[in-house]
Amino acid sequence: MPHTLDATTVRTWCGLALEALGQAREGIDAINVYPVADGDTGTNLYLTVESAAQAVDAVFDAHAAVADEEGPAFPDAVRAMAHGALIGARGNSGTILAQLLRGMAEVLAAEPDGSGTGPSGAGAERVGRTRGSDAAEALRRALRRAAESAYEAVAHPVEGTVLTVASAAADAAGQAEGGAVAVARAAYEGARKALEATPGQLDVLARAGVVDAGGSGLVTVLGSLVEAVSGETAMGPIAAAPSRRAATSPRPAPVPPLHSAGSAARTAPAAAAPAQRRATDSAAAVGAGEGHRTGHPSPGAAVAPSVRQSTGSGGTAVEGRVGDAAPASGAATRHAAGPDATGSAPGEAPVRAGTAPRQAAREEHDGAAETACAPPEPTGHLPEAAFHHPGEGRAAVEGHDAGPRSGPAYEVIYLLEATDEAVAVLRSRLDALGDSLVVVGGDGLWNVHVHVDDAGAAVEAGVDAGRPYRIRITHFGAAAAAAESAPGAPGEDHERTERAGRAVVTVVPGEGLAALCREAGATVVTARPGEPPASGELVQAVRRAHAREVVLLPNDAALRHTAAAAVEQARAEGVRVALIPTRSCVQGIAALAVHEPDRRFDEDVVAMTSAAGATRYAELAVAERQSFTTAGVCEAGDVLGMIDGDVAVIGASLEGTAAVLLDRMLAAGGEMVTLVLGSGIPDDLGETLEAHVREGHLAVDTVVYRGGQPSVPLLIGVE
Incomplete structure (x- = not known):
């Protein structure tokens, strides 16, 4: 074929x-x-x-x-x-x-x-x-x-x-x-x-x-x-790892994947064909780690330039816009392909899922954040933008750290609207200013990248060629370190008084859960049905939290790579971020419940990780078509009960399937049951299940929340 x-x-x-x-x-x-x-x-x-x-x-x-x-x-x-x-x-x-x-x-x-x-x-x-x-x-x-x-x-x-x-x-x-x-x-x-x-x-x-x-x-x-x-x-194999890595500053150790007590080891099935990996909007596979993301990058209409600064681990990033408009871009949607960490293959459990496209503007993923200190001013004139210091939190290979270097001091990147003729002149000007010059694009839109000592001259060359925007300037470490250590750096005292000590950023799928987490003091990213947030949205949430230390709770196994990329961006901006790989909102709730901002950061992260890992999670879904599952063959309309991502029960009703799930989960022990009701689910279901737990399982407390999540009728957590 x-x-x-x-x-x-x-x-x-x-x-x-x-x-x-x-x-x-x-x-x-x-x-x-x-x-x-x-x-x-x-x-x-x-x-x-x-x-x-x-x-x-x-x-x-x-x-x-x-x-x-x-x-x-x-x-x-x-x-x-x-x-x-x-x-x-x-x-x-x-x-x-x-x-x-x-x-x-x-x-x-x-x-x-x-x-x-x-x-x-x-x-x-x-x-x-x-x-x-x-x-x-x-x-x-x-x-x-x-x-x-x-x-x-x-x-x-x-x-x-x-x-x-x-x-x-x-x-x-x-x-x-x-x-x-x-x-x-x-x-x-x-x-x-x-x-x-x-x-x-x-x-x-x-x-x-x-x-x-x-x-x-x-x-x-x-x-x-x-x-x-x-x-x-x-x-x-693809790449050889270095024999030893040198780090210029401490950073949180990676947190291993969560494993709930009593969960059985699973082997992921063989990879499905790509066409099968990307489920259709009307029939998404449970636990397949698939979904779509939509966003509208800013069209770049005329705005007053603003200064936004961020201090990071090894350099200083400056972002700004010159000119009155940037090209428009349509909504964007991403489908993550492949099995998720639970081992569930796409197509194993077809269920109804929300598919309404999101028509909301998304912040540009490379926007700048507030700064803790002002950077060294590059020579030449710069349009208003923000600086960011890379380096200390970055990994470096032995003998090749990101410290003082003999090459140019700045990396300059911007998008440029210009003619082919103007870009040819720009190449010559930038080539004379520095090295690592790469100019890509065409048809009037270009992406310009160069390493220079005179960042202002590099941007001015773009201004002369056309209309530069999304300007990003990164200082390579040495001057940034001096700026950070200099007493009385502009903005330093203001940042120390204004920036919070610690914050939690959490991703949740419903307004009820969002309100619950906000009440607990968390910064919330709301995930719409089938639309996991982009890494830029998570970074923006970290910036909104405006804290020196941030704990990120993705609450979805499919977000593990997106969240990790967001963490790297945030760390580069000087924020100490720990990623706790929560796989369900109930694990996030458990972690948030033990969060104590007054204790040491590492201790807080360990406590939150332990609470999340001790929480087994389950959810209900409704099958949309006949399919083979780990619990047998399901028919369209059957209620599927999934424990830790695997189909464990096939039932005829929400109440009956949930009761069986609870009994199975509590058979291994448990002290607290959390029930999160989805959108349109009556309160009676929570009351009935609470009574079921009270009658059948002594000394087990139950708490019921109205989460409002649109695509999952019921979330269950057992601690």
Whole structure:
């Protein structure tokens, strides 16, 4: 059967790449030594792909909103992917990855069927798919154009980097015979071999004993492409970890996944085909870690510039806008693909889920936060923006820390509206100012990245070329450390008096739960049905909390990578953040109940983690179709009772199924039962279940909350 390249393949690829980068993010950060050892390459790549995935999902949402069953055309999907990566690109590697995706899009979107040679009739134009040999040839040429465009975007290409890996992938793809799967797999294998050779091409990698971090991220993305077109996981090691990591300041140790007492060990089933991983809006799989996210990046209408400052671990980030408008971007939706940590495979338990798209504006994920101290002022004039110091909390490889360095002091990134001619002049000006110059984009919109000593001159060059906005300036450590240690730094006393000591940020699905958590003093992020928040939304919540120390409770296993990326961003802004990997709202409630801001941070985190881990969680759902589950075959309309993510009971009524669940959970012991009623569920259900526990289980207390969550009738927690 010929494999197809179509819009769904693009969407699946983005979802799989985001999941894979989420898993690899910390490891890639740890081996980041070139061009600057600031330990953020994995995080930057994750955020870049997250933006691409949101843009692709926005196209699908637009068609779903008008009940278009055929969905978007292939060219629309690949253009959205490239545009999303461009506007969301972060760091050197993220900017290069955006250009790689843009290069692929130039080829794949050249004709309605994406092949550049295929038919362009009404059917091909409407559906936009490429099959068999056409798909293979289109992919070969796309990978070649991607590598070429990346080299063109970098002012002074260096071998042993992501550029080398991209070129090797294109070479291997060009020599591969067979269909799209064979071409994608050859590109992946070629990239892996090139990645392994990078320490021999770049001395800084050899001294650190690591492979190139950006190249490692690209191999991860290409592995996801293989999985998207074939349904088979690309296996094999991707990156060599450093033998030892040096840290310049203490940071909370990672908290291991929570395991409730008495929960049985589970083995995750084999990965499902990508098409199965992404459940439809009308039939989402329980425990599959899937959902969609929508957001509207700011259209950038004329606003008065404001100064927003943030102090972080190794540099100073400055964000601002010049000009009167930024390009508009539509709503964005992301579907995370693949099984979640519970081991439940997509499609195991089809249930009704809320699907209304969210039409609310989302804060830009790279916005700046309040600052604890003013940074050193860069030379030259800067539009009003905010500074941020990277470094101390970042991982660094032995011998390559993020401290004082001989290279330029600042990283400058901004989006730019300008003509091709103006950008050509801009390249020359920026090349004379510094190094690591990468300018990607086209069609009037560009992403500019450069390392310089004169940040003001770099931004002024953008002003002369066109309209720069989303300006981000990062100071590489040395001057930032001096600024932090200088007594009486502007804004320091104000921040010490205004910033709270500690806060809790929690993600909840209903207004009742939101009100409950706010009453307990938490900063709340409300997750709408099937719409988990983006990493930027979590970072914004950390900023709103305005505290020196923050505990983050995601309350959803599917948010583990998104939350981890948000934590890295917040730490880079100088906030001490601990992530407790709560998998359900009832675990979050248990953790919040023992939160004591007056005790030491580490002690508080341990106590909250222990409370969450001691809470087993369950929930009810209604099956939408016949399906095989771990408890047997369910029919449409059956009530499914799930314990710790696994279907344990199949019943006919909410009350009866919940009672069986409670008895099973309490059979292993328990002191407190928490019941959270969903939207539209009568109070009688809570009263009945409370009486059931009181009659059948002595010395067990029950508390009932009206959570208001729209898609889950009942949440149960047993401590």
